[in-house]
Each structure stands twice: as structure tokens, then as C-alpha cells.
Amino acid sequence: MIRAAALALALALAPGAARGHEVLHELAPGHAAGLRVYYADGEPLAYQAYELWSPSDPRVPWQKGRTDRAGWIAFVPDVPGAWRVKVVDAGGHGLDAMVQVPAAQGGPPAGPGAGFVLRPLLGVAVIAAIFAALFAWQRRKGARS
Amino acid sequence: MHVPDGFLSPAITLPAYAVAAPLWALAARRHLGRDAADALPVVGALTALAFVVQTIAIPVPGGTSTHLVGVTLLAILYGPLLAFLCESLVLLLQALFFGAGGVTVLAVNALAMGLLGPLAGWAVHRLLRRRAGRAAAFLGAWVSMQVAAGAVALVLGLQHRVAPEYFPVPFAVSATALLAPSLAVTGLVEGLYTVLALALLRRADLRGLA
Numbered sequence: 001m002i003r004a005a006a007l008a009l010a011l012a013l014a015p016g017a018a019r020g021h022e023v024l025h026e027l028a029p030g031h032a033a034g035l036r037v038y039y040a041d042g043e044p045l046a047y048q049a050y051e052l053w054s055p056s057d058p059r060v061p062w063q064k065g066r067t068d069r070a071g072w073i074a075f076v077p078d079v080p081g082a083w084r085v086k087v088v089d090a091g092g093h094g095l096d097a098m099v100q101v102p103a104a105q106g107g108p109p110a111g112p113g114a115g116f117v118l119r120p121l122l123g124v125a126v127i128a129a130i131f132a133a134l135f136a137w138q139r140r141k142g143a144r145s
Numbered sequence: 146m147h148v149p150d151g152f153l154s155p156a157i158t159l160p161a162y163a164v165a166a167p168l169w170a171l172a173a174r175r176h177l178g179r180d181a182a183d184a185l186p187v188v189g190a191l192t193a194l195a196f197v198v199q200t201i202a203i204p205v206p207g208g209t210s211t212h213l214v215g216v217t218l219l220a221i222l223y224g225p226l227l228a229f230l231c232e233s234l235v236l237l238l239q240a241l242f243f244g245a246g247g248v249t250v251l252a253v254n255a256l257a258m259g260l261l262g263p264l265a266g267w268a269v270h271r272l273l274r275r276r277a278g279r280a281a282a283f284l285g286a287w288v289s290m291q292v293a294a295g296a297v298a299l300v301l302g303l304q305h306r307v308a309p310e311y312f313p314v315p316f317a318v319s320a321t322a323l324l325a326p327s328l329a330v331t332g333l334v335e336g337l338y339t340v341l342a343l344a345l346l347r348r349a350d351l352r353g354l355a
Contacts, residue, residue: 120200123238124193130234131189138182 044071048089055081150247161252172226192231205326217289220263232259262293286339287332294327
């Protein structure tokens with residue numbers, strides 16, 4: 001009974017196994033597309049709200065946010081093609097345009113890699129080493145006294 | 146449940162270290178002393194297991210995930226102070242090598258997940274174990290998860306109140322985000338894990354098992 005329940009628990013957790021709960025990050029140069037929005041006189045649309053739609057799903061925005069101080073929007077495209085961008089400033093100005101993302105830039109994100117399997121193993125190894133050292137130290141102390 | 150570096154100000158992290166440091170010293174003296182050699186292999190194995198279960202993400206609705214803590218088991222077997230020490234070691238390794246939690250917030254995370262939660266779980270287990278052993282372990286582990294999640298939510302809420310630039314999310318939102326998965330999912334799985342592990346350990350009758 002206990003073994004069966006243990007097996008059921010292990011199976012239930014298996015899909016999530018070896019995935020850390022921590023939030024990770026990676027810098028991937030060359031993956032992001034940068035889009036700058038500015039007025040005709042060169043003044044950037046700074047801190048203005050924007051929405052961006054991927055050609056893979058024109059209904060739900062791929063990204064929402066605000067332009068940065070220099071009027072830049074940066075995004076990492078999942079597919080190449082025509083992306084729609086809409087920027088609206090508080091005064092009613094803005095932009096609703098299609099931008100072409102070249103094939104070299106669009107692509108699915110890389111997977112987590114082998115690190116997600118190795119990380120728990122590394123943690124277990126470090127903990128085992130710490131407790132083995134403690135155990136050996138206690139035994140040595142016990143043998144002396 | 147791990148609070149990362151940068152989410153809490155020194156006004157919270159430093160007092161937490163002041164509380165945790167003497168407790169770490171007391172726990173090490175009490176549980177890693179002369180008579181601890183027999184228990185160390187089991188304690189080490191359970192600490193490693195706690196590390197592993199904390200890396201297993203349980204998906205919950207809302208695009209997020211949760212995880213077990215796994216040290217209520219240690220609290221039930223050896224007392225809440227040893228659970229605190231072992232969870233602190235797990236959190237330190239996670240902070241140093243795996244980017245989970247952080248060094249500045251280590252004491253806060255350790256007090257919430259390693260002490261308050263397991264202490265509550267240990268107390269519940271102690272209170273109910275004579276009436277129903279397995280139910281006591283299950284309920285203890287469930288309560289432990291709620292107390293740990295509640296403690297983290299309270300700390301984040303306090304941070305939002307004293308300096309929202311560190312943590313901009315209001316208490317009501319963060320408390321719901323922490324407690325909803327804990328009440329509905331993690332507490333139940335932690336309870337199941339604790340009952341099963343206890344049963345297997347008792348059946349194995351290992352040397353050094355409390």
C-alpha cells in the first residue's frame with residue numbers, strides 16, 4: 001500500500017522533476033529585435049504605452065509595456081514575419097504599424113539543457129560531502145576520547 | 146517561496162540575521178555535538194532529499210509553480226532546531242550555486258521555511274500523534290507549509306509597507322499568490338510526502354533514526 005502510494009506520488013511529480021523553482025536568466029546577444037519610435041523632429045516617444053502582436057497569434061498581444069527613455073521597444077521574436085506594433089502617447093499621438101522581422105532573428109527559445117538535471121545531483125553531492133565530513137569528524141573525535 | 150536578493154531591505158534582513166545566528170549556533174551545538182554521529186547519515190540523506198524535493202516544481206494554475214519544503218519530516222524526527230539547521234544549509238547551497246533565494250535574505254527564508262513552518266508542524270504532530278499517528282504527520286506537514294507561506298507573505302507585506310521600492314506588490318496580492326497554491330496543492334503533497342517518508346523510514350528501522 002505504502003509502496004503503491006509512493007510510486008503514485010513519484011509519478012505525479014515526475015513531469016516537474018529536475019526543474020528548479022528559481023527564476024533564472026540568460027543574456028542572448030543577437031536574439032532581440034529593437035524598435036525605436038520618435039516624432040518627426042527626432043524627439044523620442046519616451047515612457048509611452050505599447051502593445052506588440054506576433055504573426056503567430058494576432059489576437060493576444062505578445063508583449064505589453066512602455067518604451068524606454070530613448071523611445072526603444074525591445075522584444076525577442078518567436079517567429080519571423082510581420083509584427084504589429086501599436087504605441088499610444090498620452091496626448092493621443094502614436095503609431096500602429098507592421099514591422100518585418102527577418103528569418104535569422106525569429107525562433108523558439110532554447111530549452112533548459114542538461115543543467116536542470118545536473119543541478120539537483122550537484123546539490124545532493126555537496127550535501128552528502130558535508131555530512132560525510134561531519135560524520136568522519138565525529139567518529140574521529142569519538143575514537144580519541 | 147524563496148524570497149530572492151533585492152526584494153527585502155536591510156531593515157528586515159539584518160534583524161532576521163540577528164535572530165537566526167544564535168539559533169544556528171544553538172542548533173549546531175545541540176544536534177551536531179558528540180552524540181550526533183549515529184544520526185548524521187540519516188539526517189544528511191533527509192537533507193539531500195529536502196534539497197531534491199525543493200527543486201521539483203509543481204505546476205499550479207496562473208502560470209506559476211510551487212514546491213515542497215520537505216523538512217517537516219526532520220522536525221518530526223529530530224526536532225525543529227535541526228530542521229532549521231538543515232533547511233538553512235539547503236537554502237545556502239541554493240543561494241550560492243543555483244540562484245534561488247539569496248545570501249542577504251538567507252536568514253528570512255530560513256526562519257520562515259526552516260523554523261516557523263517546521264516548528265508549527267512539529268507542535269501539531271506532537272499534539273495529535275497519540276490519537277492518530279499518520280493523520281498527525283499529514284496535518285503537521287500541511288500546517289507547516291501554511292505557516293511558512295504565511296510568514297513569507299507577512300514579511301513581503303511588511304516590506305511593501307515600509308519601503309515599497311524593494312517590493313512593489315501589496316500584501317493582499319502577494320499573500321493570495323503564496324497561500325492559494327499552498328492551501329490547495331503544496332500542503333497536501335507535503336503531507337503525503339511526510340507520511341510516506343515517515344512510514345518507509347520507520348519500516349527500514351535505520352540506525353540513528355529518532
